[in-house]
Amino acid sequence: MQRHRTEPRPGWQQTVEEQGLIYPLTRHPDGSLRPYWDESAYYSFTLPEVEALEGVVEELHRLCLEAAAHIVAEDRFADLGITDPSVAAAVAGSWRRRAEQPSLYARFDLRYDGTGPAKLLEYNADTPTSLVEAASPQWFWMEERFPGADQWNSLHERLVAAWRSQARLLPPGHPVHFAHSHDDELGEDQMTVVYLMETARQAGLDTRSLAVEDIGWDSLAGRFVDRQCRFLRTVFKLYPWEWLVSDAFGAHALRTADLGGGTGSTLWIEPAWKMLLSNKALLAVLWELNPGHPNLLPAYLDGPRGLARWAAKPLLGREGAGVLLHDGTGPAPVPDPAVRHCWQELAPLPDFDGNRTVLGAWVVEDEPAGLGIRESAGPVTDEYARFLPHVIL
Structure with a gap:
């Protein structure tokens, strides 16, 4: 794994926008616009490195599914902050019926510098983003800059194949609705939803x-509808389950999902059992079940128990929000006692030319599918991180 400087292509911003990345720039707190898609550098890997990382992703995904099964079997929902018995029962029921419920994709965030085993930082299993840039613009960048080279990137093909294989699980005769929130100011969620809708369309789905805000509840018919009162049988949502279950319609969402295709049921993608994997408590359960795993x-x-250096991570959160770091020097920061945390041993992100790097390894239908790389100036990967392409040389 190496970082290389290079000159951006002329007109790169328009190019990646045309390839689906609608926000190639990020507005920083000082008001300046700086590249989010950053092709002033790229990362290279050897094929054995990528094959080893694929093996790590397969192993981690297997361990996560085993941990989810353990949480359900041992009724450890309280460890995840799920204290409502009805929510716990619905998630457990969704897990037991997971063979009937489509699960599309997820992303592991890994600490890796090319010299030792990759380490799991977290698992984004419910509403992962940075998908579009990993699937499309970086592939076309590679084809233009390194003709004949390769990339760890079968995302598009695998997503189309996943929709095609899971079409049998979808209610027949009804379209698949793709929902995002109007509150998405950057357009990141909308961009991801539009891209996934296109992969479903290429798979032959209607x-x-x-918009999530346009989903309503018909109390007379007992079902979810759009603004024209049309029944919503299948909904892909880029809206976290932990938000959904706390909304006014949350109980209806869990109940209709539990009907399993019956009258008034709505099939939600991702399914409710993804709440088992999208929670930072999973990291502690994984270590408990697999102590010493490389x-x-x-x-x-x-x-933190005996950890000299640690990262305190809120059980639920995105873009590094609320993460506290203690490097073993000076007074330790005190996490908000009103927020549940997971304390993980601090594994500082590798430093490449002053840039802190994290690997986002994608899973589609239980199979490793690709890689996206983000860089940040600070020790936590946040909303100001940059996306850099990669190539296998």
Whole structure:
């Protein structure tokens, strides 16, 4: 794994926008616009490195599914902050029926510098983003800059194949609705939803676009509808389950999903059982079940225990929000006692020319599918991170 400087292509911004990346620039707190898609540098890997990383992703995904099964079997929902018995029962029921419920994709965030085993930082299994840039613009960048080279990137083909294989699980005769929120100011979620809708369309599915805010509940018919009162049988949502279950319609979403295709049921993608994997408590359960595993970091739910250096991560959060780091020097920061945390051994992100790098390894239908790389100036990958392409040389 190496970082290389290079000159951006002339007209790169227009190029990546035409390839689906609608926000190639990020507005920083000082008001300046700086590249989010950053092709002033790229990363290279050897084929054996990528094959080894694929093996790590397969192993981690298997361990995560085993941990999810353990949480359900041992009724450990309280460790995830799920204290409502009805929500716990619905998630457990969704897990037991997972063979009937489509699960499309997820992303592992890994700490890796090319010299040792990759370490799991977290699993984004419910609403992962940075998909479009990983699937499309970086592939075309490679074809233009390195003709004949390769890339760890079968995302598009695997997504289309996943929709095609899971079409049998979808309610027949009804379109698949793709929902995002109007509150998405950057357009990141909308961009991801539009791209996934296109992969479903290429798989032959009938698709519709929909805002989460335009989903309503028909109390007389007992079903979810759009603004024209049309029944919503299948909804892909880029809207976290932990938000959905706390909304006014949350109980209806869980109940209709539990009907399993019956009258009034709505099939939600991703399914409710993804709440087992999209929670940072999973990191502590993984370590408890697999202590010493080379691809895991020690993690606990009741405090840092004997960790000299640690990262305190809110159980639910995105873009590094609320993460506290303690490097073993000076007074340790005190996490908000009103927020549940997971304490994970601190594994500082590798530093490449002053840039902190994290690997986002994608899974589609339980199979490794591609890689996206983000860089940040600070120790936590946040909303100001940059996306850089990669190539296998």
